[in-house]
Amino acid sequence: VIKLYGVSSSRALRPLWMLEELGLEYENVPTHFANGDTRTPEFLKLNPNGHIPVLQDGDTVIWESMAINLYLARKYGRGLWPATVAGEGHAFQWSIWAMTELEEPLITALVNRRVLPEAERSEKRAASAAERAAKPLSVLDGALEGRKHLLGDAFSVADLNVASVLVWAKPAGIDLAAWPRLAAWLDGCLSRPALKKSRR
Numbered sequence: 114v115i116k117l118y119g120v121s122s123s124r125a126l127r128p129l130w131m132l133e134e135l136g137l138e139y140e141n142v143p144t145h146f147a148n149g150d151t152r153t154p155e156f157l158k159l160n161p162n163g164h165i166p167v168l169q170d171g172d173t174v175i176w177e178s179m180a181i182n183l184y185l186a187r188k189y190g191r192g193l194w195p196a197t198v199a200g201e202g203h204a205f206q207w208s209i210w211a212m213t214e215l216e217e218p219l220i221t222a223l224v225n226r227r228v229l230p231e232a233e234r235s236e237k238r239a240a241s242a243a244e245r246a247a248k249p250l251s252v253l254d255g256a257l258e259g260r261k262h263l264l265g266d267a268f269s270v271a272d273l274n275v276a277s278v279l280v281w282a283k284p285a286g287i288d289l290a291a292w293p294r295l296a297a298w299l300d301g302c303l304s305r306p307a308l309k310k311s312r313r
């Protein structure tokens with residue numbers, strides 16, 4: 114049985130979305146990021162980093178949200194996994210790019226506009242993060258020129274992984290109107306029924 118540790122109000126949304134997309138049976142072990150669940154000796158055995166999400170698939174334990182999704186798509190998701198080695202390279206590229214180029218400015222804006230108690234928020238930090246996000250957002254918009262999805266016509270693990278980071282754009286108050294291709298592609302990704310199911 115597949116177990117996914119985490120809660121959907123966290124980065125665990127990413128593999129929950131993937132699990133729903135693949136129609137797999139799994140158990141969601143509720144593990145919260147803010148109540149000590151990620152510091153118990155049992156949990157630290159699974160992920161010594163003390164973070165959610167963690168996937169347990171039989172004897173295989175994987176942490177890091179993007180790695181979990183690449184693993185799941187490779188193992189179970191013929192339709193979401195690229196058909197060529199070049200496509201696999203691009204799936205890795207977009208997944209690592211989402212984490213290294215896109216995630217930080219988005220989460221900084223989100224935290225300073227939504228997550229922190231009001232007194233601790235900084236609109237200055239949020240606005241500067243939103244400015245930093247413009248560069249990767251332009252790159253993504255450019256990559257979508259002439260194609261429906263990141264790897265071509267079909268929705269794939271690359272789209273899911275990048276869109277699962279960009280779910281933060283709206284709550285972070287980042288206006289995507291300047292990047293119409295990106296905005297349309299993101300709307301398509303975020304309206305997938307599997308994402309709705311993963312948000313419990």
Ligand SMILES: N[C@@H](CCC(=O)N[C@@H](CS)C(=O)NCC(=O)O)C(=O)O
Pocket residue numbers: 123124125145146147151152162163164165166176177178179
């Ligand atoms: N790069 C990791 C980050 C994981 C992470 O920071 N998770 C947060 C929740 S979104 C967490 O577990 N925080 C609680 C803690 O560190 O104890 C991933 O994408 O999986």
